[in-house]
Amino acid sequence: MNSLRRTDISAAMPLVAEAPAKIEVRGVRKRYDANGNVEALAGVDLKVRSGEFVCLVGPSGCGKSTVLRMIAGLHRPSEGEVLVHASGTRAVPTAMVFQSYNVFPWKTIQANVRFGLEMTGMSGAEADRRATAWLGKMGLADFANAYPPALSGGMLQRVAIARAMAVEPEILLMDEPFAALDAQHRRILQDELLTLWQEDRRSVVFVTHSLEEALLLGDRVVVMSARPGRIIAEFEVPFARPRAPEIRGEPMFAKLEQEIWNLLREQVGKHAA
Numbered sequence: 001m002n003s004l005r006r007t008d009i010s011a012a013m014p015l016v017a018e019a020p021a022k023i024e025v026r027g028v029r030k031r032y033d034a035n036g037n038v039e040a041l042a043g044v045d046l047k048v049r050s051g052e053f054v055c056l057v058g059p060s061g062c063g064k065s066t067v068l069r070m071i072a073g074l075h076r077p078s079e080g081e082v083l084v085h086a087s088g089t090r091a092v093p094t095a096m097v098f099q100s101y102n103v104f105p106w107k108t109i110q111a112n113v114r115f116g117l118e119m120t121g122m123s124g125a126e127a128d129r130r131a132t133a134w135l136g137k138m139g140l141a142d143f144a145n146a147y148p149p150a151l152s153g154g155m156l157q158r159v160a161i162a163r164a165m166a167v168e169p170e171i172l173l174m175d176e177p178f179a180a181l182d183a184q185h186r187r188i189l190q191d192e193l194l195t196l197w198q199e200d201r202r203s204v205v206f207v208t209h210s211l212e213e214a215l216l217l218g219d220r221v222v223v224m225s226a227r228p229g230r231i232i233a234e235f236e237v238p239f240a241r242p243r244a245p246e247i248r249g250e251p252m253f254a255k256l257e258q259e260i261w262n263l264l265r266e267q268v269g270k271h272a273a
């Protein structure tokens, strides 16, 4: 098996030039003026290809969520531009899954998933059909009529994923979606996402603090510096698709995790100092 291919950011672009870009982040800087002039991003360039799963890692506060929110159109760059090349064939170009499950506690599980679909203008019958199908895929069919307080954290995050996937967005944006889960549920959901994603391979940008998660799921791992965030390296993950969760146990997996951690540790140390 190949060893990990690392590129300095100056040489990173050839890696992503082969397929059409779905997302282009160009020279993006972000300053939050409301919070004492925080310089969050100091110039970020990133391309995400169609059908590519990109994981974004970096120290706490380096601006990972900021990048994701700008791709989602929730924040605007202070400088530079973010382009999302939507085909126009889907009602929703991007859907986002957050760390906190963001479900409506007063709606049933079925109604939570249906809600996003109805927002796209879909008929009630079609929205119900789609919601039922996705709840089935996520192993939640028996909980369709339950309310969120009756579900565990792992189940609620499945609901959030079902809601995002059901609208069939071109791009899925995931912001530490499994961070609030215990280790066992986290692992189960990682494996489920791997399987689900490999069925239709939509473009994904996935923010995580877990290098294991990034290597299991990602085609590329993009490493950011301490705040103000920049991209300092990109790693191509060499494991073939479809991947099985068992790759976690391969010696190469541990080697790659260590290699990325060696780079990241310096950045995390800057904050800890």
Ligand SMILES: Nc1ncnc2c1ncn2[C@@H]1O[C@H](COP(=O)(O)OP(=O)(O)OP(=O)(O)O)[C@@H](O)[C@H]1O
Binding pocket: 032, 033, 034, 035, 038, 039, 040, 058, 059, 060, 061, 062, 063, 064, 065, 066, 067, 227
């Ligand atoms: N809406 C906001 N207003 C003011 N400052 C903000 C806002 N959002 C983020 N920041 C600041 O911008 C910086 C980057 O935040 P961001 O949440 O993007 O980082 P992150 O890498 O996702 O962090 P973490 O890994 O801890 O979730 C932080 O210093 C944060 O306090």
